[in-house]
Amino acid sequence: MKRFDYVRPANVTEAVAAAARPGAVYLAAGTNLLDLMKGNISRPDRLVDFTHLEGLDAIERLADGSVRIGALVSNADLAHDADFARSYPAVAEALLSGASAQLRNVATVGGNLLQRTRCAYFYDTASRCNKREAGTGCDAREGENRTHAVFGWSESCIATNPSDFCVPLLALDAIVEIEGRNGRREIALEALHRLPGDTPERDTALEPGDLIVAVRLPPAARGFAGHARYLKVRERTSYAFAVVSAAAALRIDNGRIAEARLALGGVAAKPWRARAAEDVLKGVAPTADAFQEAAWRALTDAKPSGDNAFKIELARRIVVRALTLAAAGTPARLPALPASPFASTSGAIHA
Amino acid sequence: MPELNLTSAPAHLRHGSNVGQPLTRRDGVLKVTGQATYAADNHPPGMLFAVIAVAGIAHGRVTSLDVAAAKRHPGVVDVMTPDHKPQLAIDPEIKTNPFVFRMEVLQSNEVRYANQPIAVVIADTLEAATEGAVLLAPRYETLPALVGLDAGASFVPPVVGVGNPTENHRGDVEAGLASAEKQIDATYETPPQYHNAMEPHAIVAHWDGDNLQIDMPTQGLMLSLARVAELFGIAHDKIHIRSPFLGGGFGSKGLMAGPPVLGVMAAKLVGKPVKLVLRREQMYGPVGHRAPTRQRLRLGADGEGRLTALDHHARTVSSTFDDFYEPAADASHTLYAAPAIRTSHDAVRVNTGTPLFMRAPGEATGSIALESAIDEMAWACGMDPLAFRLKNYAEVEPVSGKPFSSKALRACYDQGAARIGWAKRPLQPRQMRDDAGLLVGWGMGTATFPALMFQAEARAAIRRDGSGVMEIGAHDMGQGAWTALAQIAADAVGLDIDRVTFKAGTSDLPDAGIAGGSAHTATAGAAIHSAGAAVIAKLADLATGDERSPLFGAGNAGVIARDGRLLRRDDESRGESYAEILARAGVAEVEARGTGAPNPAAMEEYAMHAHGAVFAEVKVDPELGQVRVSRMVGAFAAGRIVNPRMVQSQLFGGMIWGMSFALHEEAITDRRSGRIMNANLGEYHIPVNADVPPLDVITVEEHDPHVNALGIKGVGEIGITGSAGAVANAVWHATGVRVRKFPIRIEELLTQR
């Protein structure tokens, strides 16, 4: 491995200063970063380990009804927080459908948000990749790309964002709190990840030194607790990234959808909000026809980037199913196989 | 030695007190407590770390390596390249015997496949060596890579597998097809797959003058030793290989591959012990794999559902520089009684590491295609798939006409079908749903694997204290050889298993042959059995010839060895302990050797195969296409079961692998570069626990007097066969969609709503 400096700043301000230097990166649990370093995909000069800093690992209920999740809360702790899971069931379900129990036990909220793409060419240093090395080309474009993007891609990059967690967070209008060189600021999660355009090397809107300190779900997010699901189609029952996933959340009043939230995963360089579909659902009864219509709307602008046209049809079906499941109501207990099409199969005993 | 016949059951030995018992692994505690020493756990003093740099291209030449940059990196000791390496005693391109495969050990700057070793960096630490390998920043002259089953002109290889004829036929296939009432003509594809043993290939090599100490996982101690000896020009007795435990091999650790040879070269270059461990992605190249296939099956059947012809053609690939051809079509030789059978192969050459044996080589690939085609034909005939298979049950081996040494396949079908409840299966597909609305399908496949025997030798001794010793250079790859062979050893010397010191896993012991072909227990077991018989015979001689012994004069009646005592066969109340016999004779121990080998006469007369029937239930989401296996039942007849617990685990493992074959495994190869794009266990999918349903294994009683002295057929590989097809057929039965390209992908099942 490349030699690097390892620093443990005393506080957030020091951390930001240390990480703002060229070649520096934050180290959270390292489940993504260290793999990238061992594979020679990332070659940082310095790791800024901030995992010991105080105040970043709490789940706080704020007075206004929002929840604030510290960047260092582990994926598992968040998903298994009973109150959190009750209030934001689709988020818990998404978290538990990701990676493996071992990984979830250490992986952090901040790290999950900032995990890099799983594009095979990005990981393969012998291949050309604009994201890994700006301007070298994109070997995925004409390559083995059946799992690549169908939304928002460019000729420079057709990669997807692999996070499950981000999908329901986006649907619920999550806000990201950032500590940077110029102090604290917040941005909508929707504005965190970037589409590739001509600069796929930049995954996010973060500036050097920016530390995600927390993620917040606004008060309205709780309103969907009764009708919120995450659904993830994958190539084995567990421990696989989504081929396509969807988070659906409904607020149902008097048999009509007062408000719908819908986001897709595995389809673009960022979690993908389907606002057009949300709009058609507003005020209508939660019927199969309405969900079909929403699915068509959600995928109107989708375009294959390679051998992946099937993802568009699959996404439509997932949208219909996720909405149907959400309309049926959040189950009292999180399914044993979270987010799986097999979630309701009797006899499922583990994920 | 009166009345002792070492090749068939010796009269004085009785298997059963140890053999047949479901003992738990004798090495289990060592393993779960981390005390089992795998190769890479060895750290001789002064050891350095070697890391290989591998080619980023699949075809071409390395034009430069920045050796200076690598050497400047702190901790790097040396960089081995084609220009700077110890000389080998022979050219590794020379194939000195059919079990020698060409390897890349820095003999030139040519690149023949992606991930080929092109240099080795040796350093004080693993990290420094790893970075040194990066700093080499190789440059290449790149030539177009040959990729895939249509990469170039096809040719008919001289042989497939290990010396099997490329083509085989019996009867007139074309006539059989022409006369058929129903015909199936279907083409199936299977992808390249990699062994992916949990333990990566590793070596710790230590030269001490002329002596070479090697720690390395191997399924073939003596083959490896012989290869090292010839490559380095040293005598066999100068080399000592330890391989007490393997974290799986599946065929990829059977023969000496390039990377461990590089480890030995590196140790020689720097004059210090060196450890070289492959990274996971480096296992996708130099250590073998299962070649992809495209198989065309043409079947004909008459109005009653009787096969009239079976034509199985397999296209496969080999490397550009060596020959191994997946004998996929040979799977059609033994199972179904078509009067006309033809099997044939052709191949193209691609830029890949040479494909090799991978658990059920040929049988697994061939089985999924054959069992799918049989299922398709049963449907075409409007018949239940089991009824169709029974109708075409082979009473003699179809392709040779030989009788089977034993074949309890009918019982397998019966017991397996009863267990899963096959009688309730609707003939039509897409008929069953579960409570949640998921499609449910049931499929089956017939399993088969040849009962092979290789050559082995063992040494047995009885010691003064009445305890026993059994020595054989056998291999425990995780399958349980430490336990199963020790059970055979204990019975062979008439002692409780705890009274026998069982030694295995090092090259200074008698040659146990290769642990492959599902033949290790049979082969090593036969050697152990005859060594035990021979040593007991010597002991018996001491007693029966000594008038002070209660056994004096029992030579004609014979003796029985049991619980550390020899007893008169005609009067079991008369006997004495081994210790007493040796004490009186005044000898410290008696020892003897025994061998195990195939019996050519029996092989001439009989077809020898294990059989089985696998039944699978799958659930498929009707809209989303995701598949999950929900039940599997496998009934297998494989001769004598030495340890039911180990056997069950082997069969479980095989069945899971079969399911993996149908639904998960595929090395995704970039069609332009020839690089494998998912060379890691995150993306090269194998089933995880959540994919593995309740598995039910039935071992069907089978006595085979012909296969070998112990009646063992082997269970290591058969579990994959049948299972892969059963799962694929169940997917069809659930959905009505026949997928012929494996693994079955979600997109294939999105066709229907």
Ligand SMILES: Cc1cc2nc3c(=O)[nH]c(=O)nc-3n(C[C@H](O)[C@H](O)[C@H](O)COP(=O)(O)OP(=O)(O)OC[C@H]3O[C@@H](n4cnc5c(N)ncnc54)[C@H](O)[C@@H]3O)c2cc1C
């Ligand atoms: C085999 C495997 C399977 C997986 N499967 C899934 C899956 O199915 N679904 C899924 O969603 N994920 C999956 N993951 C990804 C996993 O969720 C991420 O690796 C994990 O969430 C990253 O968290 P971490 O704390 O380890 O981050 P790290 O690896 O430490 O960091 C990741 C990145 O984020 C940066 N970073 C971390 N925290 C902060 C912060 N607070 N502020 C600014 N920058 C920060 C780091 O600099 C780094 O660039 C899988 C991972 C593996 C290895």
Ligand code: SF4
């Ligand atoms: S799709 Fe993006 S990440 Fe993948 S190779 Fe192209 S540029 Fe790199």
